[in-house]
Amino acid sequence: MIRFDEVSQRYPGGHEALKQVSFELERGEMAFLTGRSGAGKSTLLKCIMRTESLSQGQILVSGRNIQRISDKQIPFYRRRIGVVFQDHQLLYDRSVYENVALPLRIDGYREADAARRVRAALDKVGLLSKEKMNPIALSGGEQQRVGIARAVVNRPQILLADEPTGNLDPELAADIMKLFEQFNQIGVSMLIASHDLALITRLRHRMLTLDNGRLIRDEQHPSRQGAGSS
Amino acid sequence: MKASRTRKSAPSRAASGKLRVSPGEWLRQHWLCAKDALQRLFSQPVNTFMTLMVIGVALLLPALLYVLGSNLAQFGNRLTETGQITAYFHDATSDADHLSLVNSLQTDDRINVVNYISTEQAMRDFADWSGLGDVMSNLEENPLPASLDIHLPASGLTDINALAEELSANELIDLVQVDEQWLIRLEQILMLGDRIVLVLVAVLAMAVLFIVGNSIRTIIANRSDEIQVMNLIGATRQYMARPFLWLGLCYGFLGGVIAWILLALMLLFIHEPASALLGFYGSEYQLIGLGWQASLSLLLGSALLGWLGARISVSRHLTKS
Numbered sequence: 001m002i003r004f005d006e007v008s009q010r011y012p013g014g015h016e017a018l019k020q021v022s023f024e025l026e027r028g029e030m031a032f033l034t035g036r037s038g039a040g041k042s043t044l045l046k047c048i049m050r051t052e053s054l055s056q057g058q059i060l061v062s063g064r065n066i067q068r069i070s071d072k073q074i075p076f077y078r079r080r081i082g083v084v085f086q087d088h089q090l091l092y093d094r095s096v097y098e099n100v101a102l103p104l105r106i107d108g109y110r111e112a113d114a115a116r117r118v119r120a121a122l123d124k125v126g127l128l129s130k131e132k133m134n135p136i137a138l139s140g141g142e143q144q145r146v147g148i149a150r151a152v153v154n155r156p157q158i159l160l161a162d163e164p165t166g167n168l169d170p171e172l173a174a175d176i177m178k179l180f181e182q183f184n185q186i187g188v189s190m191l192i193a194s195h196d197l198a199l200i201t202r203l204r205h206r207m208l209t210l211d212n213g214r215l216i217r218d219e220q221h222p223s224r225q226g227a228g229s230s
Numbered sequence: 231m232k233a234s235r236t237r238k239s240a241p242s243r244a245a246s247g248k249l250r251v252s253p254g255e256w257l258r259q260h261w262l263c264a265k266d267a268l269q270r271l272f273s274q275p276v277n278t279f280m281t282l283m284v285i286g287v288a289l290l291l292p293a294l295l296y297v298l299g300s301n302l303a304q305f306g307n308r309l310t311e312t313g314q315i316t317a318y319f320h321d322a323t324s325d326a327d328h329l330s331l332v333n334s335l336q337t338d339d340r341i342n343v344v345n346y347i348s349t350e351q352a353m354r355d356f357a358d359w360s361g362l363g364d365v366m367s368n369l370e371e372n373p374l375p376a377s378l379d380i381h382l383p384a385s386g387l388t389d390i391n392a393l394a395e396e397l398s399a400n401e402l403i404d405l406v407q408v409d410e411q412w413l414i415r416l417e418q419i420l421m422l423g424d425r426i427v428l429v430l431v432a433v434l435a436m437a438v439l440f441i442v443g444n445s446i447r448t449i450i451a452n453r454s455d456e457i458q459v460m461n462l463i464g465a466t467r468q469y470m471a472r473p474f475l476w477l478g479l480c481y482g483f484l485g486g487v488i489a490w491i492l493l494a495l496m497l498l499f500i501h502e503p504a505s506a507l508l509g510f511y512g513s514e515y516q517l518i519g520l521g522w523q524a525s526l527s528l529l530l531g532s533a534l535l536g537w538l539g540a541r542i543s544v545s546r547h548l549t550k551s
């Protein structure tokens with residue numbers, strides 16, 4: 001589904017945030033991306049979204065080299081990927097419903113179809129009763145769930161999440177992860193960046209560890225892994 | 231992936247990447263955008279009002295000059311309609327000779343109207359006009375010559391010099407005066423006025439572009455979060471630009487409406503004295519307003535300017551993927 005071939009990325013300032021990263025995420029697979037702050041997790045996700053371009057190597061998504069996608073086609077490529085951000089990135093000038101409906105509006109859905117999908121997504125994250133509220137009036141965990149509903153409302157085949165549990169308490173964080181696992185069970189491929197080792201080692205998924213831009217570990221069975229990464 | 235695509239009931243992204251949206255849906259989206267733009271404008275009434283006032287005043291100036299020009303042009307039209315020659319007879323000519331010339335001129339195609347003013351008529355007119363009737367009647371001899379007042383149609387103005395020469399050559403005629411000279415001058419003044427309006431329109435159009443562009447730039451900056459999110463979830467540039475273009479259009483159009491209202495108020499304010507002044511020159515002259523065609527041009531033009539300003543701003547400030 002997502003394949004990195006010797007991918008390097010250098011920011012305009014000259015900092016090399018990714019160094020020859022190679023891995024492949026299978027269709028329907030769920031994996032965590034971890035590493036200390038500044039290791040390059042966000043950068044790796046940005047490269048998949050193609051908001052950052054590569055200095056070397058290539059990324060294939062569904063077998064397609066994404067560097068070759070023209071600027072005009074990029075929006076249509078991005079619509080196939082759902083993204084969840086640490087800081088939700090909700091729009092506070094509109095209701096929860098409108099926030100979740102955003103990807104559908106962009107995609108030109110008819111109102112009736114959009115309404116059905118938005119309600120289904122909100123139901124999934126347990127916020128159907130709050131659709132008319134402004135997201136500012138919701139708790140952090142609820143806002144994060146609105147962000148997840150928005151990411152999945154278009155039924156993407158790939159879901160990327162950058163620190164989705166960053167500032168949630170452990171219980172809420174575990175709930176969010178459970179939600180992700182449910183999406184994964186219906187076939188969505190997932191890559192979740194998180195440095196919450198305590199939480200993700202409890203979940204039995206593949207774990208990719210970045211250190212200073214290098215992929216230093218790629219383990220299928222996190223339960224076997226000890227705590228001390230370099 | 232195929233399976234999920236067939237499951238979609240809505241217009242989907244085709245392989246070509248083109249959205250297949252029905253015209254009705256497309257219209258509805260634009261309507262939502264326009265409504266949203268207006269709502270945003272009125273959610274910050276003070277800011278919006280100030281911007282609109284600036285745009286309105288910028289548009290008012292050329293509109294005002296245009297109205298001034300069209301009022302002056304009334305005189306231009308009148309004078310062009312009646313190009314005029316005055317021919318004075320020699321003192322030593324008889325009324326009979328005068329009348330035969332009048333008769334021959336009346337058959338001349340180039341001439342609209344010939345008025346004969348005999349020496350007695352001239353005396354009466356002068357006495358009336360000057361109020362010196364008593365003094366004049368005491369004169370032994372009438373010092374005023376008989377004259378011809380010849381009006382040419384507008385289309386015949388090119389003949390005016392030839393006709394004047396013919397008349398001077400006539401031995402009955404002493405002096406010929408052509409009023410064409412200052413006709414041309416008024417025409418030239420009006421033409422200059424037109425040019426000045428054009429230059430002003432160009433300069434102030436630039437100003438409107440700049441004002442709208444700058445306002446849109448600020449709004450884009452204020453909404454950078456939203457734009458970033460939109461960009462990440464796959465909005466096309468056109469989709470992201472749409473609300474700003476509508477906003478620019480609304481700015482321009484409402485600015486035009488304000489200019490129109492200001493102009494109407496001004497005309498209302500000067501209506502009485504201006505009508506009195508114009509009435510002094512003749513009952514056919516009256517204060518002319520903008521007229522519906524010019525009003526429509528003002529509103530459409532300003533809306534277009536607003537849209538263009540927004541477009542320039544969007545192309546410069548909306549982030550690239």
Ligand SMILES: Nc1ncnc2c1ncn2[C@@H]1O[C@H](COP(=O)(O)OP(=O)(O)OP(=O)(O)O)[C@@H](O)[C@H]1O
Binds near residue numbers: 012017035041043195
């Ligand atoms: N826009 C940028 N320009 C230049 N350097 C950048 C930019 N964004 C990130 N970096 C640098 O790239 C490196 C990797 O950043 P990245 O945000 O990918 O880290 P991260 O693993 O997500 O960290 P965190 O856990 O703190 O979010 C960091 O050293 C950072 O300073």
Ligand SMILES: [Mg+2]
Binds near residue numbers: 043
């Ligand atoms: Mg990060």
